[in-house]
Amino acid sequence: MIPFNKPFIIGKELKYIEEAVKSGKISGDGIFTKKCQEFFQNRYSFSKVLLTTSCTDALEMAAILCDIKEGDEVIVPSYTFVSSANAFALRGAKLVFADSCSDNPNVDPEEIDRLITDKTKVIVPVHYAGVACDMEAIMSLAEKYNLFVVEDAAQAIDSYYTFSDGTKKALGSIGHFGSFSFHETKNIIAGEGGMLVINDERFFERAEIIREKGTNRSAFFRGEVNKYGWVDIGSSFLPSEIISAFLYGQLEHLEEIQARRIAIWDRYYDGLKYLAEEGFLQLPLIPDYASNNAHMFYMVCRSYEERTALIQFMKEQDIHPVFHYLSLNKSDYFLKDNMEVDIINSDYFTDCLLRLPFYYDLNEEQIDKIVNEIKEFYKIESNFS
Template identity: 50%
Template sequence: MQIPFNKPYMTGKEIQYIAKAHELGKLAGDGDFTAKCHDWLEQQTGCNKALLTHSCTAALEMAAILLDLQPGDEVIMPSYTFVSTANAFVLRGAVPVFVDIRPDTLNINEKLIEAAVTARTRAIVPVHYAGVACEMSEILRIAKKHNLSVVEDAAQGVMSTYNGVPLGTIGDIGAYSFHETKNVIAGEGGALLVNRPDLVVRAEIIREKGTDRARFFRGVVDKYTWQDIGSSFLPGEIIAAFLLAQLEDAQNITALRLARWDYYHTLLESAEAEGLLTRPTVPAHCGHNAHMYYVLLPSQLERQEVMDKLKEKLVSTVFHYIPLHSSPAGQHFGRAATTMAVTDDASARILRLPLWVGLTDEQQEHIVSVLLSSINELIHG
């Protein structure tokens, strides 16, 4: 029984919508399908303006431009995140300031943020790991007190909430990913959620190579010209057509994934009680989207040995981030504001299990059986 780590889910409408885009003959960005995706995102999240991008990386890069960051400005973020979280701001000359994570959710430890604020701090970038919300109330309190912007890296957070509010809409700006590995996909793709009305027009300009093209097509200006810095951040209509099929089925996709997540959680309950592993934590006020299911292995085990045993049984598993503070670029461009004990520990012990729509009870039972037998064998010989 070969079980892949990920299997992209298709709703059945993707090809139909792509064919329609082909029929319409407009394949560049900001066509009918892009507009429908924008409408869906704005209605679903309540953000002021949604703008499709060709990746979440692009959305974060747009956010960094919108904040007018200058060389030497500091941006507080976790080290336990994908490189794009830091890279987007480093490209503007800013300095990532890394803060340790919580041991339960693996999100940035909100209790450590304020001590990391300096006279050069301009923004906080919480990363909603595994689609589970950071403690945004405290982060917003700190941001307000110190006049800082908040950019939510909600790459994994589509359809997740914090106290009932969609992730990506709580801070000034949010960023989504629709990469093939996410819940709702477009192959490659992302979205910028602009929550401050005063940033909307400039966001549109930055996204359109620094021109006011969007205002021209709305009839606000009689011609469009170069207004600001920017780049080509738009996805084409083929991507938007595929994405629309996924967005329209997002509720169902989330429900199906949650059922798989819940079954893992039930199957592994006794193993956690026995001390064989640690299961994920989801606070009661966080509505998650079942983006991933992971376990933390006992510290005495070599994770690669566990993964090798699973691979022998045709079960594909992966680990996750190499912390940015320990990377060559992270050490060159950024700095750590706290000890990184929790980050280092979690990074060394985390093991992500297969989770995708269509995974069966039988497959999950097999995965858990192989996982637990491998752990027991390595512990007891």
């Protein structure tokens, strides 16, 4: 069987977990948490990094830092995971869903512009498949209307955006905040785990307080105050040292992991290019301003029925591709208080996008089998078309 995902160990993850336990501290903000945070700050020039228990928690921290109040409007892609929206719904925001681009699942800046009102407070671009949204256009809108930008970079570690002047910046470092995931389906994994990047120094101190249950505990441990107490709202957003130790073992092999993933992505693309050229499917688009971190490989079928048939065909060959998000504008939760509306491109990707198995240990023989079975499916389909 070829599963959709498979967690992996590449280096000293287990050794570092043992070291963390033997150190006598496995709660948050120990030696491995600090090492991970320093790694990210140094490699990607992030202004400030705080590890969290998940990307969801990082987004919830960002919503608090943006001071979201009841009735504030937050523009979120319809085609995204629920956490992108839920973090702001929890603060009482009105969610305004924006459509994807017609040729890729990322949010369309023109749609964002159309949806901005005097109640809009935050834009949440989601870098789908680790490929950058058009951040130059989005930041221009944010500056024009004085809005916060929270980058949902859950899938976008080690991915970049190139501005029109040639400046290249890591995703997550462009908006006011960036959020990342180290879930077992991501490039760099820790089982669970996430990270909040704070790019605006106005929020450095408060971010630490929110992460530490609303206390100034971090300042106390640095000797900046002689006691700590409850000074703000917050929650327990710190990951344990077990998570951070595993994560650091992966970070030491980041370049090796990325090279392997890019090789897998390229083999898929080369193998399926012919079917795309013949019009059977669409392959991922990488805009000129974006890099490719090979987070996933997806294809877009011609219809919901075709995708359903392909998934069933592949499962019969012991291969397990999966579809992805259901448009949030069609979700049961949203429709409790809102009328159903069509968001055309998002609904299209909901119905037609298919993700292929993708993980570090996927080998060339398995990739070729997946590609050949997809070709066989379309060979059969073309006989009936």
